[in-house]
Amino acid sequence: QITLKESGPTLVKPTQALTLTCTFSGFSLSTSGVGVGWIRQPPGKALEWLALIYWDDDKRYSPSLKSRLTISKDTSKNQVVLTMTNMDPVDTATYYCAYGKMWQLGFSFDYWGQGTLVTVSS
Amino acid sequence: DIQMTQSPSSLSASVGDRVTITCRASQSIRSYLNWYQQKPGKAPKLLIRAASSLQSGVPSRFSGSGSGTDFTLTISSLQPEDFATYYCQQSYNTPQTFGQGTKVEIK
Numbered sequence: 001q002i003t004l005k006e007s008g009p010t011l012v013k014p015t016q017a018l019t020l021t022c023t024f025s026g027f028s029l030s031t032s033g034v035g036v037g038w039i040r041q042p043p044g045k046a047l048e049w050l051a052l053i054y055w056d057d058d059k060r061y062s063p064s065l066k067s068r069l070t071i072s073k074d075t076s077k078n079q080v081v082l083t084m085t086n087m088d089p090v091d092t093a094t095y096y097c098a099y100g101k102m103w104q105l106g107f108s109f110d111y112w113g114q115g116t117l118v119t120v121s122s
Numbered sequence: 123d124i125q126m127t128q129s130p131s132s133l134s135a136s137v138g139d140r141v142t143i144t145c146r147a148s149q150s151i152r153s154y155l156n157w158y159q160q161k162p163g164k165a166p167k168l169l170i171r172a173a174s175s176l177q178s179g180v181p182s183r184f185s186g187s188g189s190g191t192d193f194t195l196t197i198s199s200l201q202p203e204d205f206a207t208y209y210c211q212q213s214y215n216t217p218q219t220f221g222q223g224t225k226v227e228i229k
Binding site: 037039046047048049052060061062063064096098103104105106107108109110112113114115 | 220
């Protein structure tokens with residue numbers, strides 16, 4: 001059974017950095033084809049893809065946020081960490097981590113965490 | 123970035139109706155297209171991957187089709203539990219962009 005859970009601060013001040021941890025079970029991030037990604041959703045708005053780290057440590061970022069994002073993994077702890085610098089009120093959103101696999105035709109997020117709401121406010 | 127445009131943005135339908143949602147990519151994405159369902163306050167759930175492959179456990183009333191730039195999600199007979207927002211997502215390249223969503227509401 002695959003599960004993921006996001007953890008981190010619920011409130012950050014503008015200009016501060018946000019660090020979110022995704023702790024997972026039921027799979028290994030050293031298995032070929034596997035990846036863990038981060039997706040966010042501002043209140044009442046659509047999903048936005050942020051970053052993805054693959055089993056081989058290949059890292060992909062949204063170009064519009066690349067300068068602010070860092071994704072890393074700790075395979076021994078079954079964790080993936082996302083850091084976003086210089087937070088702004090527009091970054092207020094529910095942040096999800098999700099497990100995915102590479103298939104013959106692409107990649108899909110098969111399992112999602114419950115999400116964590118992060119509010120950016122002074 | 124590849125832009126994903128869904129239509130309509132929202133629709134009202136009755137239980138038993140056949141519902142079709144369209145997703146258009148700004149360039150060809152072959153069949154690298156996934157569909158998700160999201161209910162209020164919940165995380166998205168994968169319905170269909172690779173344009174037409176039904177995820178395990180998803181009811182067969184859901185189906186997907188298309189390739190290249192135009193894709194369709196069809197619900198053959200809408201059930202009460204299907205009222206939700208649906209998103210398409212391309213995995214052809216980075217960033218793996220989502221559509222803006224289609225909200226299916228009760229008529």
